[in-house]
Amino acid sequence: MxxxxxxxxxxxxxxxxxxxxxxLMNQYVSRKFTNQYKATIGADFLTKExxxxxxxxxxxxxxxxxxxxxQSLGVAFYRGADCCVLVFDVTxxxxxxxxxxxxxxxxxxxxxxxxxxxxxxxxxxxxxxxPRAISAKRAQQWCQSKNNIPYFETSAKEGLNVxxxxxxxxxxxxxxxxxxxxLYNEFPDQIKLxxxxxxxxxxxxxxx
Amino acid sequence: MEDEFDDYQECFSQEGILLKEAPxxxxxxxxxxxxxxxxxxxxxGEDLKKFMLEWKPNDITIDSDVQYQEWAVVNTxxxxxxxxxxxxxxxxxxxxxxxINFDIIKSFKVQNKGRQLTFYDxxxxxxxxxxxxxxxCDVLVAALKTHLRIGTSKRxxxxxxxxxxxxxxxxxxNKSFAALxxxxxxxxxxxxxxxxxxSYEGSLGAFAKVTNIVFSSLDGTRYPDEITKDxxxxxxxxxxxxxxxxxxxxxxxxxSSAFQLPPRKEFVRCNPLTExxxxxxxxxxxxxxxxxxxxxxxFKGGVHPSIRKEVWKFLLDYYPxxxxxxxxxxxVKVKRDEYYRMKLQWKSFSKQQExxxxxxxxxxxxxEKDVARTDRTLExxxxxxxxxxxxxxxxxxxxxxxxxxxxxxxxxxDLLSPILWLMLDECDAFWCFVGFMDKVMSNFEIDQAGMKExxxxxxxLLNFVDPKLANYxxxxxxxxMFFCFRWLLVWFKRELSQEDxxxxxxxxxxxxxxxxxxxxxxxxxxxxxxxxxxxxxxGFTEILKYINELSGKLDISLMICKAEGIFHQINDSDxxxxxxxxxxxxxxxxxNNLDSHEQSPFESPDISSTGTQxxxxxxxxxxxxxxxxxxxxxxxxFL
Numbered sequence: 001m002x003x004x005x006x007x008x009x010x011x012x013x014x015x016x017x018x019x020x021x022x023x024l025m026n027q028y029v030s031r032k033f034t035n036q037y038k039a040t041i042g043a044d045f046l047t048k049e050x051x052x053x054x055x056x057x058x059x060x061x062x063x064x065x066x067x068x069x070x071q072s073l074g075v076a077f078y079r080g081a082d083c084c085v086l087v088f089d090v091t092x093x094x095x096x097x098x099x100x101x102x103x104x105x106x107x108x109x110x111x112x113x114x115x116x117x118x119x120x121x122x123x124x125x126x127x128x129x130x131p132r133a134i135s136a137k138r139a140q141q142w143c144q145s146k147n148n149i150p151y152f153e154t155s156a157k158e159g160l161n162v163x164x165x166x167x168x169x170x171x172x173x174x175x176x177x178x179x180x181x182x183l184y185n186e187f188p189d190q191i192k193l194x195x196x197x198x199x200x201x202x203x204x205x206x207x208x
Numbered sequence: 209m210e211d212e213f214d215d216y217q218e219c220f221s222q223e224g225i226l227l228k229e230a231p232x233x234x235x236x237x238x239x240x241x242x243x244x245x246x247x248x249x250x251x252x253g254e255d256l257k258k259f260m261l262e263w264k265p266n267d268i269t270i271d272s273d274v275q276y277q278e279w280a281v282v283n284t285x286x287x288x289x290x291x292x293x294x295x296x297x298x299x300x301x302x303x304x305x306x307x308i309n310f311d312i313i314k315s316f317k318v319q320n321k322g323r324q325l326t327f328y329d330x331x332x333x334x335x336x337x338x339x340x341x342x343x344x345c346d347v348l349v350a351a352l353k354t355h356l357r358i359g360t361s362k363r364x365x366x367x368x369x370x371x372x373x374x375x376x377x378x379x380x381x382n383k384s385f386a387a388l389x390x391x392x393x394x395x396x397x398x399x400x401x402x403x404x405x406x407s408y409e410g411s412l413g414a415f416a417k418v419t420n421i422v423f424s425s426l427d428g429t430r431y432p433d434e435i436t437k438d439x440x441x442x443x444x445x446x447x448x449x450x451x452x453x454x455x456x457x458x459x460x461x462x463x464s465s466a467f468q469l470p471p472r473k474e475f476v477r478c479n480p481l482t483e484x485x486x487x488x489x490x491x492x493x494x495x496x497x498x499x500x501x502x503x504x505x506x507f508k509g510g511v512h513p514s515i516r517k518e519v520w521k522f523l524l525d526y527y528p529x530x531x532x533x534x535x536x537x538x539x540v541k542v543k544r545d546e547y548y549r550m551k552l553q554w555k556s557f558s559k560q561q562e563x564x565x566x567x568x569x570x571x572x573x574x575x576e577k578d579v580a581r582t583d584r585t586l587e588x589x590x591x592x593x594x595x596x597x598x599x600x601x602x603x604x605x606x607x608x609x610x611x612x613x614x615x616x617x618x619x620x621x622d623l624l625s626p627i628l629w630l631m632l633d634e635c636d637a638f639w640c641f642v643g644f645m646d647k648v649m650s651n652f653e654i655d656q657a658g659m660k661e662x663x664x665x666x667x668x669l670l671n672f673v674d675p676k677l678a679n680y681x682x683x684x685x686x687x688x689m690f691f692c693f694r695w696l697l698v699w700f701k702r703e704l705s706q707e708d709x710x711x712x713x714x715x716x717x718x719x720x721x722x723x724x725x726x727x728x729x730x731x732x733x734x735x736x737x738x739x740x741x742x743x744x745x746x747g748f749t750e751i752l753k754y755i756n757e758l759s760g761k762l763d764i765s766l767m768i769c770k771a772e773g774i775f776h777q778i779n780d781s782d783x784x785x786x787x788x789x790x791x792x793x794x795x796x797x798x799x800n801n802l803d804s805h806e807q808s809p810f811e812s813p814d815i816s817s818t819g820t821q822x823x824x825x826x827x828x829x830x831x832x833x834x835x836x837x838x839x840x841x842x843x844x845x846f847l
Contacts, residue, residue, distance in 0.1 A: 017618065018577035036584045039577075039618045041702060042693035044756050045749070060749070067574065067618045072656045076690050076748070094573070 007057040009173040010080055012110075014102045015087035016095040017066030020125040023156035024087065025063045028166045033157050040065045043077050052170045059170055071105060078110035083119045083173035085165075090124045090153065093133045099142065113180060119172035120149045123165055128155040216247035216260055220351040222340075223668065224787045227263055227306065228324065229337035234306045240265045241341060241785055246351055259310040259355050261327070263338065266786060308335055310356065310370070318366040322346055341785045342668065343675035347682045469673065469777040475769045478509035480711075486515050494533025496522075507720035510711040517630055523717040524627075524643030526636070540636075547635045551606045568608075571615040575604045582621040586706065588629050600628055603638045610642065617652040620645070622701040626710050647717070651697050662696050663689040665791045666727050672781075672788050673731050673774055677738045684747045691752040692730055699726055703759045712764050721775050723793030728778075732770035733762065 013021045022037045029046040045062040062077055064070070078084075084106050088095040103120060112118040124139050136153060143149040150172070152165035223243045230238050242265040249258035308327065313335060316327045322344030326337040338345075349368070352358060357371035485505065489497050496502060511519045521527045526543070527536050554568070562569050579601045583589045589596055603624060608615050624641045631637040650658025666689050671678035681687050694702055699716065701709050716726050734741065737758070741751055778784060779794065786796050 017574060018581075036581070038581050038583075038702070039621075041619055041622075041697055042690070042756075043752070045753065065618060069617065069652075069654050069656060073690060073693065076688060094570075 007055065007174065007177070008060055009057050009082045009170060009177060010060045010062065011083045011085060011169055011173055012062045012064070012078055012081045012106070013085045013087060014064065014106060015066060016089070016092075016098050016102075019066065019087045019089040019092070019095050020156045021066065021087050022063050024085075024123065024125060024154065024162060025061050027156045027159055027162050029061065031159065033159070035157075042070075043073065050167065050170050052167070052174050055174070057170060057174060059166070059173070061166075068101075071109075074105070074109040078106060081106075081110050081112070082176045083121065083169050084110070085121050085123060085169055086149075087123045087125050088134065088139075089126045090132050090134050090139075091126055091129045096134045096139070096142075103146065116147065117179070119176045120146065121165065121169045121172060122149050122151045124151065124153045125156055127153045127160065128158050216249055216258075218245050219248040219259075219355070220244075220246040220348070222343075222348050224341035224343070224671070224785055225263065226339040226341055227265075227336065228339050229326070229334050230306055231336065234304075234336075237265050237304065237306070241787060242266050244338065244348060246348075246355065248355070257355070261308045261310065261313070263306040263336070265304055306336060313370055315367060315369045316352075317364075317368070318345060318349060325349070341783070341787070342671040343679050346679055350683065470780045472770075472773040472777050475772040477765050477769060478505070480510045480512040481505045481515070481519070482512050483515050486519065494536070495531070496529060499529045503718040503720055507715055507718040511714050516710070516714070517632075520627070520630065520640055520714065521636065523714055524640040525646065526639040526643055543639050544635045547606065547638050550609045551602060553609050554605050567612075567615075571608045571612075572605060574618070575601055575608065575616045575621075578616075578618060578621045579604065583625045583706075586625075586629070589625070596628065599634050599637075600624060603628065603634060603641060606638060607641065607645070611645070614645075614649065614652060619698045619701075620652065622698045623648070626701075626706060626713070629706070630710070644713075644717075648699065659693065659697065662724075662727065663692065665724065666692060666696070666730055668787055669727055669778075669791060670731050670734055672778060672785075674735050674738060677734065677742065680742050681751075684745070684751070686748050686751050691748075691755040692734075694756070695730055695733075696726070700729075700762070700764070703762055704764055705760075708762075708764050712768070715768060721772065722779075724791055725771060725775070727791065728771040728774050729764075729767050732767045732774055733758070735774075736767065736770065 013025060015021055017039065022040055023033060025046055026037070027033050029048045040063055043062060043064045045060055047058055047060050049056055049058050051057075062081075064073070064077060084103075086099055086102055088099055090096075099122070106120075107115045107118065110118075122139060122143055124134065124136070136151075139153075140151055143151045150168050152161050152168065154161045154165055156162060221243055224241060225244050226239060226241050227234070227237050228239070242263050245262045245264065247260040247262060249260075312329050313327050314330045316325060318325055323340050324337060325340070325345040325348065327335040329335045352368075359369045359371060361367040361369065481502065486502070489502055491497055506519070506523070522529055527539065531539065554572075557565070557568070562572070579597055582597075582600060589600070600621065604616055604621060607620070623644055624637070627640050627644065628634075628637040631640060645652075648658075650661070652658075667678060667681070667687060670681075678687075681689070699709075700712060704712060712729075719725075722728070737754070740746075740754060744750075746754065775792070778788065778792065784794070788794075789796050
């Protein structure tokens with residue numbers, strides 16, 4: 001792979017309504033927070049250049065609507081994702097309970113090449129708020145059960161741990177993209193093979 | 209073939225396609241408009257994919273999933289289910305649809321600047337021919353190229369040859385044209401001479417036959433004779449030149465211009481409906497004299513803020529247009545009781561009841577989360593413990609009780625916010641909100657069918673008005689129009705200032721000059737931004753970003769004027785197809801009217817068509833029962 005080539009990493013943020021997806025994205029990209037964000041309708045994204053392992057990559061971070069019925073838009077936005085960020089609100093237990101659904105639905109809709117090893121990162125957001133409903137231990141247990149997903153506790157409001165979390169996200173996304181390219185390289189002639197095999201005896205090629 | 213069909217799935221579709229030539233079995237459908245679908249075999253364990261081309265007449269409604277496989281209805285929290293159904297087989301469809309297995313298509317030709325596509329079979333006969341009513345066949349040809357081994361004739365770039373990958377001859381075709389064995393094949397030579405002498409029309413059509421003869425001459429035992437080969441090459445070169453030179457430019461331009469829309473008229477915005485105008489329309493019992501006139505004034509200029517509060521109650525179907533003053537007083541009393549009764553229902557829930565009523569608790573939680581982030585920058589909703597936020601929540605919660613199955617969906621708080629700001633009365637705001645929701649209900653349904661339909665319709669309209677842009681979007685993975693989702697879901701609430709959005713909504717609520725006028729406004733904006741959208745090969749990501757960033761920058765008055773001009777262009781067009789008419793609520797004419805235009809594109813406009821309607825007269829675009837039936841059939845199709 002040409003190392004000079006510009007690398008674009010596509011990251012999708014998912015999670016229930018109002019867990020702080022837009023806030024996390026804006027805090028990371030613009031280092032600002034306001035509690036005047038509106039509910040996201042449709043989808044939007046921001047980009048940020050970041051250095052990972054001495055390489056400059058562009059993170060393209062996608063923010064989507066949190067209400068489940070709008071996930072039918074998913075496929076269009078999830079396509080080509082390199083990492084999926086799952087977010088829950090540590091003060092709202094229901095947002096933690098839906099994580100399985102978000103993860104499953106992402107895998108169904110994005111249908112990555114290697115779903116078992118597709119990188120997810122979990123963020124427990126709003127740690128600045130009380131009372132806490134989901135302990136770090138419980139979140140970590142969930143992560144372990146899902147093939148050791150990295151977990152970060154964040155506060156988009158305070159900017160706590162946001163930078164670190166997105167650096168991990170970028171690393172995982174980069175590793176994913178590299179592994180996908182390797183996978184392609186293993187089968188360079190995939191398409192040719194299928195076409196040269198099995199000349200079926202169709203009698204339709206007629207003579208005039 | 210019918211049986212095989214069950215093992216196929218759609219991989220491409222394009223609408224607005226007129227069947228021009230067809231096998232005898234489908235002659236009755238010639239000159240009907242329909243949709244082309246490419247089906248791909250989905251049998252497991254087959255190395256070679258098989259394909260089938262299908263043309264379906266338009267009166268068979270198409271399941272939305274055919275067009276947008278991307279859509280999947282997903283409920284990620286509770287009751288997970290998907291409705292990614294295929295098409296439901298309709299027994300009648302089988303007889304009407306023209307299905308052609310790709311095995312028998314040997315070549316196809318693009319004519320009339322991409323407006324016509326003709327398929328030929330192995331015996332050089334025309335299998336079928338299609339006219340593209342909106343746009344051209346570029347996208348379909350691109351789809352064919354992705355699925356088939358296709359070569360282009362060197363001299364006639366409009367003639368495409370399908371390499372039959374099943375046949376052993378395929379290997380030979382992979383070699384160059386020069387290596388073809390044609391020495392002893394006199395029939396081919398005679399044929400080339402023959403078509404060389406023929407007229408343009410005959411020879412161009414017959415040129416497709418070269419392919420088939422070349423195919424038939426291959427047997428793998430003979431070797432190329434250099435002289436014959438050169439002769440053939442030279443002949444084909446000359447033939448090609450002749451064809452290129454004899455391409456009748458007048459014919460091509462004529463056909464192309466026949467599809468052009470009439471010139472766009474300029475429209476301007478008028479002054480808003482004033483208090484004097486409004487009062488002058490009220491008779492002594494408080495009844496409005498000329499409702500159509502009032503609506504037309506509102507469409508042309510909106511409503512003056514001094515009477516907006518009153519007028520919106522009519523526009524939002526809270527007050528019947530025909531009501532008297534005393535009837536309205538009585539109505540308000542009844543509606544007030546009804547509202548507070550519904551409000552009491554949820555207000556009187558105990559904490560325990562709420563805990564045992566998960567569906568309710570989830571709706572309440574969503575409402576609370578969204579109310580807290582609705583228009584907080586407006587002074588009316590700003591600050592902590594704002595009483596207006598409480599009212600916003602109470603109305604939305606009461607709406608949940610009023611329409612529990614729909615419940616609360618994101619975007620609804622955006623629609624209510626300006627209404628409450630204007631009404632300053634909880635009960636009035638609720639009933640006006642109910643009226644607005646009745647108009648846009650389908651945007652919020654669980655299966656998102658209404659949004660799918662709108663996005664589809666937007667593309668159909670854009671294709672009619674600006675086929676180049678519409679094609680560009682398809683070619684750049686934007687044909688689903690998802691980048692307009694926010695516009696359509698909340699009627700540009702997120703794109704416009706409070707004053708602009710109120711003006712825009714009241715214009716749309718009049719229903720003038722046609723149904724779904726907001727889609728024409730969307731077309732106007734897209735057309736206005738067309739150069740930027742097609743700049744630098746922008747794709748899905750860039751276009752979505754560009755459209756999102758138009759928020760706060762739109763000149764909505766200008767766009768309404770442009771959209772009005774577009775409406776009259778469409779309405780006055782001689783080539784207005786039945787795929788466009790129902791979207792705007794225009795009467796469906798059947799395809800016969802259109803056919804006459806197709807056959808004689810140089811004829812003067814048909815006076816009996818709707819094209820002669822005066823530009824400002826909108827009375828004759830009211831919905832007919834037929835259109836309602838059509839709408840219903842569309843609606844039920846999404847259920």
